[in-house]
Amino acid sequence: MSIFAVQDDETAGRQSTDPSGPDSPRPDASHTVVVARLDLLGPFRVMAAGGAVGDGLGRKAQALLAYLAATPGHRASRERLASLLWGERFDEQARQSLRQTLMALRRSFHDIVPNLLVVERMDVALGTALFVTDLAEFDRAAADADIARLRQAAGLWRGSFLADLDIPSPDYEDWLRGEREAWRLRMVAVLMRLAHLLLEAGEGGEARLTVNRLVELDPLNEAARQLELAVIARFSGAAAALQSYQAFVAMLNRELGVAPAAETRALAERLEQAVGVAATDLDLVPPAVVPAALLAGRKPRWRRVLPVLTVGLAVLAAGIGGWWWQAARETLPTVAAAAIRPSVLSFHIANTGGEDTGSAFREDLKTRIALLPVTSLAADRAVAAYVIETAVQAASGNRQAVNLRLIDSASGQTLWADSLTMPQPADSRIAAEIATKLYAELLVVLQHRRGPPPPVPPALQAGWDATAGSITREKVTQGRRIFQAALDAAPDDTAAQLGLAHYIALDLVNRWSQQREADAILAIDYLERVIHQMPRNSTAYLTLGMVYKARRDYGRALAAWQVELAIDPRDASAHAQVAHVNLLMGNIPEGIERAEMAIRLHPKSRAVDRAYFYAGMGYLLAGDYGQAEQRLASAIAANPVLPDGYAWRVAALAQAGRQAEAEALYADMKRRFPWWNVDHHFTQAVDRSMMERFTSGLGKVLQASR
Numbered sequence: 001m002s003i004f005a006v007q008d009d010e011t012a013g014r015q016s017t018d019p020s021g022p023d024s025p026r027p028d029a030s031h032t033v034v035v036a037r038l039d040l041l042g043p044f045r046v047m048a049a050g051g052a053v054g055d056g057l058g059r060k061a062q063a064l065l066a067y068l069a070a071t072p073g074h075r076a077s078r079e080r081l082a083s084l085l086w087g088e089r090f091d092e093q094a095r096q097s098l099r100q101t102l103m104a105l106r107r108s109f110h111d112i113v114p115n116l117l118v119v120e121r122m123d124v125a126l127g128t129a130l131f132v133t134d135l136a137e138f139d140r141a142a143a144d145a146d147i148a149r150l151r152q153a154a155g156l157w158r159g160s161f162l163a164d165l166d167i168p169s170p171d172y173e174d175w176l177r178g179e180r181e182a183w184r185l186r187m188v189a190v191l192m193r194l195a196h197l198l199l200e201a202g203e204g205g206e207a208r209l210t211v212n213r214l215v216e217l218d219p220l221n222e223a224a225r226q227l228e229l230a231v232i233a234r235f236s237g238a239a240a241a242l243q244s245y246q247a248f249v250a251m252l253n254r255e256l257g258v259a260p261a262a263e264t265r266a267l268a269e270r271l272e273q274a275v276g277v278a279a280t281d282l283d284l285v286p287p288a289v290v291p292a293a294l295l296a297g298r299k300p301r302w303r304r305v306l307p308v309l310t311v312g313l314a315v316l317a318a319g320i321g322g323w324w325w326q327a328a329r330e331t332l333p334t335v336a337a338a339a340i341r342p343s344v345l346s347f348h349i350a351n352t353g354g355e356d357t358g359s360a361f362r363e364d365l366k367t368r369i370a371l372l373p374v375t376s377l378a379a380d381r382a383v384a385a386y387v388i389e390t391a392v393q394a395a396s397g398n399r400q401a402v403n404l405r406l407i408d409s410a411s412g413q414t415l416w417a418d419s420l421t422m423p424q425p426a427d428s429r430i431a432a433e434i435a436t437k438l439y440a441e442l443l444v445v446l447q448h449r450r451g452p453p454p455p456v457p458p459a460l461q462a463g464w465d466a467t468a469g470s471i472t473r474e475k476v477t478q479g480r481r482i483f484q485a486a487l488d489a490a491p492d493d494t495a496a497q498l499g500l501a502h503y504i505a506l507d508l509v510n511r512w513s514q515q516r517e518a519d520a521i522l523a524i525d526y527l528e529r530v531i532h533q534m535p536r537n538s539t540a541y542l543t544l545g546m547v548y549k550a551r552r553d554y555g556r557a558l559a560a561w562q563v564e565l566a567i568d569p570r571d572a573s574a575h576a577q578v579a580h581v582n583l584l585m586g587n588i589p590e591g592i593e594r595a596e597m598a599i600r601l602h603p604k605s606r607a608v609d610r611a612y613f614y615a616g617m618g619y620l621l622a623g624d625y626g627q628a629e630q631r632l633a634s635a636i637a638a639n640p641v642l643p644d645g646y647a648w649r650v651a652a653l654a655q656a657g658r659q660a661e662a663e664a665l666y667a668d669m670k671r672r673f674p675w676w677n678v679d680h681h682f683t684q685a686v687d688r689s690m691m692e693r694f695t696s697g698l699g700k701v702l703q704a705s706r
């Protein structure tokens with residue numbers, strides 16, 4: 001289409017969303033530089049001197065360019081690109097496909113921007129001085145606080161990130177899913193800020209168009225809906241705003257079966273009182289809080305982490321970094337080895353790259369694998385069921401190249417292989433990611449050998465249905481009785497073992513069990529048997545994590561849920577549990593982030609009540625009492641028989657100064673759940689002082705009720 005000519009001072013600011021530093025190449029100040037343009041917000045397109053280029057490229061060539069353009073530093077290893085786009089092929093085939101794609105790309109750009117693609121022995125990069133992206137322009141415009149710049153940012157949005165570039169490759173799908181969610185959230189933040197400014201400036205028509213785009217992009221965002229009501233009321237009157245509110249109420253009821261948050265209802269009450277008042281006289285102040293990390297040039301933490309993860313849900317995998325395992329291993333009690341029967345799987349880690357090469361990495365890998373469900377590290381290669389071969393070599397810069405193979409020691413067959421580069425010394429999080437991916441790949445092989453899992457027998461479905469809608473002590477007792485009876489009749493029934501283990505886990509996490517240690521050992525024993533017969537049974541890993549959580553072995557709990565998310569990246573229950581353990585370990589921002597993500601991704605799931613509850617719990621611990629009360633109200637609306645939701649909302653109301661409401665809700669809670677007590681909250685928390693905001697708020701109500 002057109003030639004992109006930019007002056008040196010502007011080009012320097014457009015090089016990257018994450019500039020590589022003072023040593024990065026810069027165009028000469030006396031010259032104008034011809035660059036290519038890569039647009040990723042919407043359908044992918046590449047333009048350079050002479051017109052569009054991307055139309056003549058294959059889809060994987062486009063995806064490779066897009067990945068480099070969106071990656072900080074605009075550089076990736078050959079191994080990473082091969083795994084990203086051809087992960088389903090054998091190593092040599094993947095590398096050959098990558099070589100052919102790189103040759104095609106260099107031919108395409110040879111006469112236009114010959115140095116755009118920098119191909120090195122180990123890495124592939126984009127010449128940072130030779131291209132611009134809409135991502136970088138969006139970042140810069142979104143960081144400013146004036147209407148013109150925010151309009152510019154909003155105008156760059158042509159649709160979801162790489163809207164037309166889905167490719168059937170697991171690693172690529174994970175990466176793409178995370179990037180799409182990250183950029184959608186940034187666009188939501190821009191539209192919210194822009195709508196606020198337009199409302200303040202009296203720009204009615206544009207404000208209406210902006211909030212329309214906002215609610216279309218994030219229809220369940222109540223802050224956005226409150227802003228929409230304020231805009232409509234200001235420029236069209238309270239009656240029109242009330243019509244929009246009723247439509248929103250109907251949608252929430254239809255889609256989620258919940259009522260609007262307290263703040264939204266309060267705004268509607270003010271609108272009812274204002275019907276008949278001239279629209280220009282209305283002064284409804286909408287919510288003004290926009291996540292700072294989304295408006296600043298800095299990307300949210302979880303978005304920065306997502307591209308490097310190789311397992312699990314990318315948007316969500318950001319919350320389960322390997323450092324959790326390290327923290328849990330160093331500070332928390334672990335399950336005694338003698339308390340668990342011999343494990344089903346065992347591994348031996350062998351060095352094929354020299355005497356001392358990669359020894360630290362191998363030790364870290366051993367530690368991570370030891371945390372995974374039903375695994376052990378064999379001391380002798382002859383008795384190992386599986387061998388992990390590692391070869392670590394020095395690479396360019398301060399990095400090292402690692403080749404990995406998982407071998408069935410009985411047949412000698414290679415079951416899985418991977419190559420990657422990593423910092424030297426290795427980041428322990430990478431070992432955690434590799435261990436989980438390795439384990440998940442092994443489960444695929446084992447499940448294939450055993451065949452598809454059998455369906456749940458109709459006679460046992462009543463056991464699973466016992467807790468439909470809510471989890472109470474009576475329902476858990478009923479479900480446990482059903483599965484125990486099935487096991488009495490058929491002691492080797494795997495489906496019954498799984499059901500009984502799950503209900504034991506519910507007894508344990510709610511502290512209803514009267515024989516906690518014996519129950520935990522029994523549940524783990526059953527789950528090992530289940531995983532042996534059904535290696536990819538997601539419920540087994542979810543349940544195993546719950547048992548370990550009840551024992552405060554959070555390292556193994558998180559490892560089990562990491563495997564669960566590798567099997568089913570959209571499992572709402574696993575995401576909610578990960579959020580809860582984060583909070584219990586004192587990682588409050590991470591816990592809130594994970595719970596909020598679970599709400600956004602799974603608004604209709606049965607586990608959304610827990611996601612709302614853990615989000616409210618996190619906000620309360622962080623001191624954001626208004627947001628805490630809103631989320632806890634949503635938890636109660638989603639599950640009216642969730643006693644902890646009432647208790648934490650009581651504390652939030654009291655801390656927010658709404659003492660009368662807190663006392664009334666507490667009285668209702670005690671009427672509904674006379675057996676409820678606060679003890680299990682303290683026994684689960686790593687640092688009990690972190691519960692001070694909860695106990696302080698609850699104490700204000702307890703003192704008043706005496």
